[in-house]
Amino acid sequence: MHKLSAGSGYTYLTRQVAVHDSTERRQVGLASYYEEKGEAPGRWLGTGLPGLDLAVGDVVTEEQMKLLFGQGRHPRSDEPAAAAKGWGALGRAFPTFDATSLRQVMARAFSEHNTNQGLAWNAPIPAEERARIRTQVAREAFEQRHGRAPADEAELTQFLARASRPAQVPVAGFDLTFSPVKSVSTLWALATPEVARQVEAAHQDAVRATLAMLEREVAFTRVGKGGIRQVPVTGLVAAAFDHRDSRTGDPDLHTHVVVSNKVQSLPEEGGRWLTLDGRMLFKAKVMASEHYNTHLEAGLVQRLGVAFADRPGQEGKRPVREIDGIAPALLAAWSSRRQAIEARQRELAATFLTDHGRTPTTIESLALAQQANLETRPDKHEPRSEAEQRAA
Incomplete structure (x- = not known):
């Protein structure tokens, strides 16, 4: 689960949807996209939908995502009858926040570096050079604030991490990713279309x-x-997007359920559009995962008669319930990417410490993880239809 930022935070979901000639708001089955390149469009879920004049299963359009998750407005407020029906703002607008000062100083330093090199101000800077500039700016900022040099690389790293935290952005929603264990995706990928359904x-x-x-x-x-008072709401408003593979094309059946941060209070509380108490949602992460896994296992046993068995988890983790009879070697082959990424990330972190005399900050560690991901993966495949994926 992670927070979805207002603005363009939703676009990573809508840009993967297959182009389709349907203009209907009602549900289009996954079967309609068997030959289409890309993913099926999202669909609306949640018992809070009636307050938005939407129904479960309605197709999610890109414009609706922009309005609700990008702007915090009614997802149908662009329709001709919107004004007459009162489809506009949903409570308070998303707040805005100023950027932190050190991030602004960093941005100027990067721009000046490019200008001095005769490049465009926003030209990409190699990772090693960016790290060098960040270290130099951080040292100068530390000395200016504390009147002394940092005691060691650990103190400098901690200062840089605190001072360069990203500017606050309003939360538009929460992305809950429902992903079955690997053996379920394997069965889905290798079985006949009837069993896959x-x-x-x-x-x-x-x-x-x-x-x-x-x-x-x-x-x-x-x-x-x-x-001061916590009160129930009419329900959640969510957009669900089904995906069939991982970034590298491995079978990975999963669904992103994006829960809106906008919820409607009950009639006795005025029926107002307010903000979801997201803390409760985060506390329920483990409960939600267990509920999904248990329900999925029971459903597959009932529908297909498969059996599940415990298999050893990663070091220090409890066993994983996988479908019995699917070879562990096949699951490992489709999970080898993670091992390669982690190994390369350790190498990059060690090199960073040697070159810069400090450990990477959280932001820099994320950058190293992204670098490791890019360096260890093959070229991203073009969008494929389900028919093409299953044939592969």
């Missing part, structure tokens, strides 16, 4: 059941001075 159906049932559980248990908002 049963796997998809069990997965979707588990997603819906888990979302319903979250609505019952953790869907609240806060009202009163300082949000």
